[in-house]
Amino acid sequence: MSGMAEMKPIQKMPLNQIDLMDDTFSVNYLPNLQSLRSSIKEIGLIQPVLLRKKSGGYQIVCGFRRVSAMKELGKSEIEVRVFEEKEMDAFQLFSLSLHENLTTRGFNAVEKAIALEKLIHRFQIHPDKVIKTFLPLFSLEPNEKILNTYLSLAQMEDEIKTYVLKEEVSRSNIRRLTGLTPEDRMAILSLISPLKLGENRLREALTLLEEISRRNQCTVREIVQRPEIQTILSQKELTPSQKTERVKKVLMDLRYPKMRQLEENFEKKRKDLNLPSNISLRHQPFFEGKGLKVEFQFETMEEYRSILLSLSQLVAKEEFREMIVLSKGQRT
Amino acid sequence: MFPFQIEKIYLDEKAEKDSVSKTILKALSDIPVETVQDKRGLIKQFFSMPDSIGVGKRHLLITHFYGRRLKPCPGTSNHICCGYYVINAITNCPMDCSYCVLQGYLNNPFLTLYTNWDDLLQEIDVFLSSDRQSFLRLGTGELSDSLALESIFPFSPFLIQFFAERHNGILELKTKSANVNHLLHLNHRGKTVVSWSLNPPKMIEEEETRTAPLKERIDAARGCQEKGYPLGFHFDPIIYHEGWERGYQETILQLFKQIDPKRVVWISLGGFRYPPKLKAIAEERFPKTRVFLGELFPGRDAKFRYLKEIRVEMYQKMAGWLKEINPDLFIYLCMESKEVWEKVFGWAPENSRHLNQMFEKRVRKFVK
Numbered sequence: 001m002s003g004m005a006e007m008k009p010i011q012k013m014p015l016n017q018i019d020l021m022d023d024t025f026s027v028n029y030l031p032n033l034q035s036l037r038s039s040i041k042e043i044g045l046i047q048p049v050l051l052r053k054k055s056g057g058y059q060i061v062c063g064f065r066r067v068s069a070m071k072e073l074g075k076s077e078i079e080v081r082v083f084e085e086k087e088m089d090a091f092q093l094f095s096l097s098l099h100e101n102l103t104t105r106g107f108n109a110v111e112k113a114i115a116l117e118k119l120i121h122r123f124q125i126h127p128d129k130v131i132k133t134f135l136p137l138f139s140l141e142p143n144e145k146i147l148n149t150y151l152s153l154a155q156m157e158d159e160i161k162t163y164v165l166k167e168e169v170s171r172s173n174i175r176r177l178t179g180l181t182p183e184d185r186m187a188i189l190s191l192i193s194p195l196k197l198g199e200n201r202l203r204e205a206l207t208l209l210e211e212i213s214r215r216n217q218c219t220v221r222e223i224v225q226r227p228e229i230q231t232i233l234s235q236k237e238l239t240p241s242q243k244t245e246r247v248k249k250v251l252m253d254l255r256y257p258k259m260r261q262l263e264e265n266f267e268k269k270r271k272d273l274n275l276p277s278n279i280s281l282r283h284q285p286f287f288e289g290k291g292l293k294v295e296f297q298f299e300t301m302e303e304y305r306s307i308l309l310s311l312s313q314l315v316a317k318e319e320f321r322e323m324i325v326l327s328k329g330q331r332t
Numbered sequence: 333m334f335p336f337q338i339e340k341i342y343l344d345e346k347a348e349k350d351s352v353s354k355t356i357l358k359a360l361s362d363i364p365v366e367t368v369q370d371k372r373g374l375i376k377q378f379f380s381m382p383d384s385i386g387v388g389k390r391h392l393l394i395t396h397f398y399g400r401r402l403k404p405c406p407g408t409s410n411h412i413c414c415g416y417y418v419i420n421a422i423t424n425c426p427m428d429c430s431y432c433v434l435q436g437y438l439n440n441p442f443l444t445l446y447t448n449w450d451d452l453l454q455e456i457d458v459f460l461s462s463d464r465q466s467f468l469r470l471g472t473g474e475l476s477d478s479l480a481l482e483s484i485f486p487f488s489p490f491l492i493q494f495f496a497e498r499h500n501g502i503l504e505l506k507t508k509s510a511n512v513n514h515l516l517h518l519n520h521r522g523k524t525v526v527s528w529s530l531n532p533p534k535m536i537e538e539e540e541t542r543t544a545p546l547k548e549r550i551d552a553a554r555g556c557q558e559k560g561y562p563l564g565f566h567f568d569p570i571i572y573h574e575g576w577e578r579g580y581q582e583t584i585l586q587l588f589k590q591i592d593p594k595r596v597v598w599i600s601l602g603g604f605r606y607p608p609k610l611k612a613i614a615e616e617r618f619p620k621t622r623v624f625l626g627e628l629f630p631g632r633d634a635k636f637r638y639l640k641e642i643r644v645e646m647y648q649k650m651a652g653w654l655k656e657i658n659p660d661l662f663i664y665l666c667m668e669s670k671e672v673w674e675k676v677f678g679w680a681p682e683n684s685r686h687l688n689q690m691f692e693k694r695v696r697k698f699v700k
């Protein structure tokens with residue numbers, strides 16, 4: 001605890017004198033009170049909370065979670081130290097509260113965002129100072145891009161913030177979300193929540209959505225609401241990873257329409273050939289480079305003979321000739 | 333007036349006494365200068381800055397270069413390359429194209445001017461003397477724009493005069509600027525090709541920050557043509573975008589309204605391509621860029637290129653429009669496979685060496 005606060009005598013304060021709605025100094029977001037409650041139950045409150053006097057009561061400088069936990073536990077008073085109303089300015093107290101919290105519990109991503117947003121907008125601290133002094137305090141690299149990412153996160157919808165925390169979304173993916181409208185973000189949430197995407201898959205999905213929307217000049221929401229995507233999402237029999245694969249395929253097809261056409265043509269011809277399942281015909285990756293690849297598998301001489309027969313019959317088939325043309329990245 | 337914003341000059345103490353350094357400092361006399369001893373430390377410090385690439389473009393480093401400064405163009409594996417040599421007189425560029433590969437390539441963010449010209453000229457001299465049979469093509473436009481910095485670092489006139497006296501080498505100055513007035517009076521003896529990278533005005537405006545508008549580039553090319561310089565044009569990178577056909581076709585028409593195709597020694601076509609790490613860097617620096625929105629896929633050399641079908645379509649159409657202007661134009665593809673050459677032209681050089689020989693033949697027609 002800071003020297004200034006330590007010099008204050010500890011006193012008991014009735015909980016009903018503390019204004020829990022006054023969030024001037026709070027950066028709490030989705031606090032987990034469960035463990036705190038158990039600890040208080042077990043050994044009581046170790047640290048007194050810090051309050052500041054204000055007209056008609058007290059505001060909390062540091063200890064929102066503790067006050068809430070005590071209240072939930074049905075206590076009527078709490079140990080506190082009190083600053084007088086004009087003793088320190090609000091920014092000093094906020095800064096004290098941040099340091100205090102850092103030494104005891106640390107902050108989640110949204111709390112960092114709220115803290116940075118308050119520093120800039122409520123306490124009017126110059127962004128350069130915030131970048132230099134406070135970003136390192138939160139273990140963030142001191143640059144404007146990071147500050148802006150967190151300031152945008154602070155403005156995002158609660159559902160998004162909750163998702164960010166629950167799924168531990170990375171900073172780069174948070175940044176991808178910042179460029180979107182609230183409607184698009186909520187649409188994305190409706191897509192990604194049921195899919196349970198990891199970091200890389202999320203990045204892939206966000207990138208595809210953003211690029212399709214820019215290419216096709218449509219909103220992300222319009223993409224997400226496409227029937228082919230909604231149908232996949234509504235299929236109860238599919239696992240999240242099956243849904244993810246299928247949604248990805250839809251997005252890839254939208255993002256790369258010419259490639260999709262080539263793939264579809266190739267696939268159609270392959271089907272038309274009616275090859276046995278132990279023979280596969282493939283084109284080069286991305287139709288770059290020449291030629292087709294044939295792969296076959298057999299266990300007996302009989303099978304081998306039948307494969308050779310199927311392969312030799314290909315020569316006479318028009319579809320096969322067309323597949324060779326297609327494999328060069330040309331249309332038939 | 334120097335058209336680019338320079339915030340500070342770092343002068344390596346080793347380059348302090350060079351007359352070139354003095355010329356630069358005189359031309360930029362209102363810009364603060366700091367002498368540096370620890371060049372590496374300085375580079376490291378700049379690299380740790382946010383947008384070190386953008387910042388680097390606003391800071392000059394005047395220094396010496398000690399390694400080999402003449403290198404074969406890196407080309408790319410499994411593709412036909414033209415056997416070009418890159419002269420490193422400057423690294424980095426004050427212009428700022430969204431697709432510029434230098435953004436992810438340089439190990440020094442500064443706009444770096446190497447003032448030990450004598451060493452470089454000697455290196456070129458030795459190189460040309462070592463192979464008197466071939467006709468070699470060398471250029472300064474790979475690690476920077478050849479002419480953008482000429483008003484403070486007038487190296488090209490030296491090179492032009494140097495090449496005028498060589499029998500087996502030709503210099504290419506490749507630019508997106510219109511900065512040619514200081515070259516017009518020189519006796520180049522046809523040994524310097526001044527060339528321009530061209531794109532339609534919309535692409536220049538959206539993707540090529542601080543470069544000269546198309547009209548100025550063409551006017552400058554005409555100025556050089558009038559003074560007998562052989563000319564080169566590079567439609568590279570060709571960017572596949574909505575309305576690309578009209579954009580490129582009009583650009584070609586606009587070009588040849590002023591330029592005599594018989595004075596054009598070569599024209600290259602190259603679809604936009606990029607190494608994997610460029611996308612993240614460029615999108616960070618140019619959030620509005622649309623160049624990465626095309627259908628680009630990694631090839632065998634790991635570089636991303638448009639789908640082959642798209643590339644072939646672009647090259648066929650471009651080559652068609654150009655041949656309509658004059659069927660004798662010498663058009664080549666930059667870093668493309670034999671297969672793509674065949675599809676576009678109906679034939680392909682056997683290999684990079686063959687293409688190089690074709691260049692030699694072509695160049696000899698232009699050299700006085």
Ligand code: SF4
Pocket residue numbers: 424425426427428429431432433434474475476477508543
């Ligand atoms: S002019 Fe050339 S070197 Fe300069 S930024 Fe553009 S692409 Fe890069």
